[in-house]
Amino acid sequence: MSARKSETPARISRPDYRGDLVYSCIGCDQQYPVDQFHYTCPACGSLLKLVDRSFEKLRRTPGARWREIFDGRRLSNEPSLSGVFLFHELILPLVPPEDVIYLGEGHTPLVRANRDLAGWLGAPFLVKNDGLNPSASFKDRGMASAISYLNHIIRKSDLDEVLGICASTGDTSAAAALYLSYLPKGRVKSVVLLPRGKVTPQQLSQPLGAGATVIEMPGVFDDCMRVVEELAENYDVFLLNSKNPVRINGQKSYSYEVAQQLDWDTRNLVVILPIGNAGNITAVMEGFLDLYRLDVIDTLPTVIGVQSHHADPVYRWKMTGNYKPVSVLPSVAQAAMIGDPVSFPKVRQLVMEHFESRFFMVRVTEQEIMEGMLTANRHGHVVCTQGGESIAGLKAAVEKGLVDPSDTLVVDSTSHQLKFAEFQRMYFEDSFPPEYEVDTKDALRNAPVSIEGGAQAVAEYLGLKRK
Ligand SMILES: *Cc1c(COP(=O)(O)O)cnc(C)c1O
Numbered sequence: 001m002s003a004r005k006s007e008t009p010a011r012i013s014r015p016d017y018r019g020d021l022v023y024s025c026i027g028c029d030q031q032y033p034v035d036q037f038h039y040t041c042p043a044c045g046s047l048l049k050l051v052d053r054s055f056e057k058l059r060r061t062p063g064a065r066w067r068e069i070f071d072g073r074r075l076s077n078e079p080s081l082s083g084v085f086l087f088h089e090l091i092l093p094l095v096p097p098e099d100v101i102y103l104g105e106g107h108t109p110l111v112r113a114n115r116d117l118a119g120w121l122g123a124p125f126l127v128k129n130d131g132l133n134p135s136a137s138f139k140d141r142g143m144a145s146a147i148s149y150l151n152h153i154i155r156k157s158d159l160d161e162v163l164g165i166c167a168s169t170g171d172t173s174a175a176a177a178l179y180l181s182y183l184p185k186g187r188v189k190s191v192v193l194l195p196r197g198k199v200t201p202q203q204l205s206q207p208l209g210a211g212a213t214v215i216e217m218p219g220v221f222d223d224c225m226r227v228v229e230e231l232a233e234n235y236d237v238f239l240l241n242s243k244n245p246v247r248i249n250g251q252k253s254y255s256y257e258v259a260q261q262l263d264w265d266t267r268n269l270v271v272i273l274p275i276g277n278a279g280n281i282t283a284v285m286e287g288f289l290d291l292y293r294l295d296v297i298d299t300l301p302t303v304i305g306v307q308s309h310h311a312d313p314v315y316r317w318k319m320t321g322n323y324k325p326v327s328v329l330p331s332v333a334q335a336a337m338i339g340d341p342v343s344f345p346k347v348r349q350l351v352m353e354h355f356e357s358r359f360f361m362v363r364v365t366e367q368e369i370m371e372g373m374l375t376a377n378r379h380g381h382v383v384c385t386q387g388g389e390s391i392a393g394l395k396a397a398v399e400k401g402l403v404d405p406s407d408t409l410v411v412d413s414t415s416h417q418l419k420f421a422e423f424q425r426m427y428f429e430d431s432f433p434p435e436y437e438v439d440t441k442d443a444l445r446n447a448p449v450s451i452e453g454g455a456q457a458v459a460e461y462l463g464l465k466r467k
């Protein structure tokens with residue numbers, strides 16, 4: 001018993017590296033201390049990213065050793081080494097293990113599409129189901145890092161009161177409210193701003209259940225975002241939107257996990273994901289870059305962003321070379337229904353500097369998104385509408401010849417099917433308002449059957465033969 005106890009921890013590398021993190025402006029390269037709250041550059045207004053000025057030290061450890069370290073930690077039951085902080089050195093090394101908040105996020109499964117589903121799509125593929133996070137979306141990855149950071153700053157600086165705030169298409173507020181509710185009540189309050197009527201009932205129930213102050217506002221997400229930005233600029237609040245680079249850092253764990261789940265073999269890897277505010281695709285590209293720089297992987301993947309024809313500013317930029325915000329139309333991929341993605345400048349920079357030949361955009365229709373989701377879910381998956389968007393995007397990419405069917409194709413299902421049950425219902429009942437441009441196909445329809453009269457009536461309905 002005691003022999004076993006001492007054996008396992010010895011194989012697990014504890015993170016004593018604290019790094020030298022600073023905020024660094026993507027526009028003017030100014031740097032700012034990481035123990036202050038900054039979301040945009042005080043000098044020029046551009047976005048900030050977190051840079052580890054001692055990253056070279058990490059590079060002294062060979063890639064093979066990093067793979068061993070990360071694989072070893074998967075055996076650990078230590079909360080501060082679980083979830084996104086398994087990759088502690090690359091997430092937020094400044095947060096010591098005792099300040100890490102772990103609520104069960106990360107390590108989401110990579111589920112192989114069965115033969116029928118792969119046949120329908122045109123190639124074998126894998127679904128990384130980020131709906132299997134505590135608040136049922138990938139946003140928990142970024143909240144785990146942001147709230148661990150906040151927890152650390154509160155303890156270190158003796159802040160007596162912090163107001164955590166975000167605008168949301170639904171899932172950010174669910175995740176923010178959940179993680180903030182774990183911190184001491186007297187010191188931390190949580191407020192979320194939502195566009196009225198533009199989040200699903202399930203998403204609205206989440207921040208309410210976590211005890212957050214929920215403010216509904218007219219308009220769409222972009223309107224709420226402007227209000228929150230003004231608040232963050234003029235008042236003392238902690239902004240939890242993906243503009244805050246401490247959130248992006250947690251979301252990089254998606255890429256680390258994909259690489260680890262493929263036994264670190266990223267040759268011919270293609271990752272397909274929906275784009276809303278563009279925080280996730282930023283994090284995914286940055287995550288693979290980290291691993292590449294540390295020689296943990298030897299090739300960068302191809303990254304394909306997917307947008308609906310009802311909210312397609314990044315697609316248009318890729319096609320024309322010009323970026324212009326668009327006005328959005330109603331979309332079933334509601335969490336990605338954003339006309340002016342906040343993190344777009346980061347995407348542009350990452351693509352130009354590192355992913356030029358490895359970045360594509362695909363645009364899909366609302367009809368294709370619904371059919372992607374419903375078809376996947378009829379074959380053993382629990383993907384949301386944004387996951388359906390990824391799947392529809394991959395189908396289109398295969399048809400266009402953008403990817404080879406023999407590539408390793410990973411689609412990101414960003415949240416859980418159940419959050420978007422309303423869209424499934426509207427499809428099944430053929431009751432989509434015309435703006436969505438979704439028509440019900442009978443083959444994908446389903447409805448409960450009401451039967452009275454017990455086993456015999458059920459047997460008759462099913463055409464069962466008596467034994
Ligand atoms: C937030 C969100 C997106 C969009 O991600 P961005 O980082 O805003 O591009 C997609 N799907 C779901 C379920 C989300 O919650």
Ligand SMILES: [Zn+2]
Pocket residue numbers: 025026027028029030041042043044045046
């Ligand atoms: Zn600047």
